[in-house]
Amino acid sequence: MDRKVDALISWLKESDGFYLNEKINVSEIENAGRGVVLVKDQLSKNERVVSIPPSHQLNFHTVIYHISKFNPSLDIPGVTYPHDEAVEINPENEDDPRYKIYGDFSKYYLLSLNSFQLLSLYVLIEKVLLPLWSDNQVESFWKPFFDVWPTKDELFTMPCIWVEDKSGQYKNTMIAHPPHSLKLMEKRRKVYHKDTVNLVPKIMEIKDKYFNDKPFPDSVLLNEEILNIYFNINSRCLYVNIPLKKFQNNDDHFTLAPFVDFLNHTPETDLHCYPARPKDLLGNKISNFTIMSGEYQYKKINEELFLNYGPHSNEFLLNEYGFVLPENKWNSVDLTAELEEQLISSGCKPFLRKHGYWGNYIMSLETIGFTTLVAFSFLVTKDVRRVERLIEGHISEDYFKPIIARKFKDFLSYLLQKNLKNSEKIKQQRERVTSEKEKICLDNVIQLYLDEYKIVSSHLEDFKRIIDEDDI
Numbered sequence: 419m420d421r422k423v424d425a426l427i428s429w430l431k432e433s434d435g436f437y438l439n440e441k442i443n444v445s446e447i448e449n450a451g452r453g454v455v456l457v458k459d460q461l462s463k464n465e466r467v468v469s470i471p472p473s474h475q476l477n478f479h480t481v482i483y484h485i486s487k488f489n490p491s492l493d494i495p496g497v498t499y500p501h502d503e504a505v506e507i508n509p510e511n512e513d514d515p516r517y518k519i520y521g522d523f524s525k526y527y528l529l530s531l532n533s534f535q536l537l538s539l540y541v542l543i544e545k546v547l548l549p550l551w552s553d554n555q556v557e558s559f560w561k562p563f564f565d566v567w568p569t570k571d572e573l574f575t576m577p578c579i580w581v582e583d584k585s586g587q588y589k590n591t592m593i594a595h596p597p598h599s600l601k602l603m604e605k606r607r608k609v610y611h612k613d614t615v616n617l618v619p620k621i622m623e624i625k626d627k628y629f630n631d632k633p634f635p636d637s638v639l640l641n642e643e644i645l646n647i648y649f650n651i652n653s654r655c656l657y658v659n660i661p662l663k664k665f666q667n668n669d670d671h672f673t674l675a676p677f678v679d680f681l682n683h684t685p686e687t688d689l690h691c692y693p694a695r696p697k698d699l700l701g702n703k704i705s706n707f708t709i710m711s712g713e714y715q716y717k718k719i720n721e722e723l724f725l726n727y728g729p730h731s732n733e734f735l736l737n738e739y740g741f742v743l744p745e746n747k748w749n750s751v752d753l754t755a756e757l758e759e760q761l762i763s764s765g766c767k768p769f770l771r772k773h774g775y776w777g778n779y780i781m782s783l784e785t786i787g788f789t790t791l792v793a794f795s796f797l798v799t800k801d802v803r804r805v806e807r808l809i810e811g812h813i814s815e816d817y818f819k820p821i822i823a824r825k826f827k828d829f830l831s832y833l834l835q836k837n838l839k840n841s842e843k844i845k846q847q848r849e850r851v852t853s854e855k856e857k858i859c860l861d862n863v864i865q866l867y868l869d870e871y872k873i874v875s876s877h878l879e880d881f882k883r884i885i886d887e888d889d890i
């Protein structure tokens with residue numbers, strides 16, 4: 419990997435405007451792949467860490483620019499390759515298969531794609547098919563970047579990959595999921611399908627038209643490549659506004675910035691490294707992606723530099739990024755499924771729905787969501803007037819807590835029993851599996867159950883105390 423990182427840095431140095439702070443470097447981090455560490459001196463607060471010029475970022479703009487090098491009919495001022503103005507003869511090799519591949523892409527087709535669709539298609543071509551269809555004679559401009567991405571063997575901890583992997587090696591792992599995490603996985607899976615459903619047909623169309631005599635991955639391998647590409651993009655993308663297109667989904671406003679994407683996540687917000695606000699957002703232009711060092715002072719040699727990916731719970735981190743943290747203050751427990759069942763059977767739904775308190779019942783280590791307290795207070799008391807006063811803020815939560823304490827304690831005890839039973843099952847399964855990969859996946863799931871246990875048992879203790887105080 420050292421050699422690959424050196425090659426990446428040499429490639430980045432070819433660009434105008436690349437900056438890399440000499441006090442940092444990339445290092446292997448236990449259980450986190452690669453990361454960025456301090457290698458000498460110390461970083462001052464808000465010191466520039468790294469800056470990646472637009473030319474070496476992979477996003478909707480740069481992909482269209484690179485495709486248009488092979489297709490002069492694509493014309494989007496300020497974005498596509500300026501064929502008319504180019505003094506040099508087209509610098510690309512005439513035998514390059516991309517003349518055929520990209521020559522068929524119309525502006526209408528390209529602009530109909532979202533960022534995930536366009537980047538998945540482009541990376542699949544540049545990373546996987548270009549070497550095969552050019553007999554290894556043509557190398558993608560982005561090769562040094564692709565070379566540092568986690569391989570299929572390294573990127574296996576995302577639940578969506580467990581299900582989508584055609585070999586079925588993770589089929590037991592996904593059954594073990596806690597229900598709320600399973601919901602997040604299904605959501606991600608749906609988006610993955612939407613973004614990749616047309617990818618294979620498009621590639622087959624190109625292959626059948628031009629490259630039938632060339633090697634091509636079999637369907638299992640192709641599926642693996644697509645999963646690897648898609649989840650590399652999804653776990654490495656950084657928010658920027660893409661001015662060229664109004665996407666339906668805000669998640670499509672992203673760029674991939676080499677080196678910046680070596681930074682691992684910290685749950686601390688506003689303390690560690692952060693992206694500087696782009697100053698020169700002019701027209702269709704995307705600016706340098708710059709990372710600053712933030713309030714925290716990095717002083718110790720080999721200390722890791724972090725970025726906060728957002729206030730994400732372990733369930734979210736697992737499904738989007740394939741890891742969990744041993745301590746994460748953004749964890750929460752979703753009580754919706756269990757609570758809704760009771761609320762429906764006791765006729766509370768119409769009242770809660772009318773007041774906008776139906777669904778989304780959440781509890782974190784710090785607090786029980788107000789929506790949850792309102793719902794539970796109504797479930798226990800059916801006191802329309804007083805619960806309305808609670809909603810309006812005229813009665814405090816402390817009035818209801820002793821009233822709902824016994825029933826809430828029973829509810830939490832039930833959740834805890836269920837949690838212990840399910841996590842025990844997974845621990846037993848963990849004992850039986852032989853594959854190291856599956857063990858890691860199951861350890862992550864066990865952590866999710868542990869997170870739930872911590873939150874539920876802490877509130878259970880609080881409510882036991884409330885009951886004891888009330889008895890006195």
Ligand SMILES: C[S@@+](CC[C@H](N)C(=O)[O-])C[C@H]1O[C@@H](n2cnc3c(N)ncnc32)[C@H](O)[C@@H]1O
Nearest residue numbers: 449450451452653654679680681682683739741
């Ligand atoms: C943007 S990349 C960061 C660089 C990555 N570690 C690598 O080797 O290229 C995001 C991925 O890094 C890993 N990661 C990030 N933060 C982590 C953390 N705090 N603990 C464990 N893994 C982490 C996860 O695999 C995640 O999908």
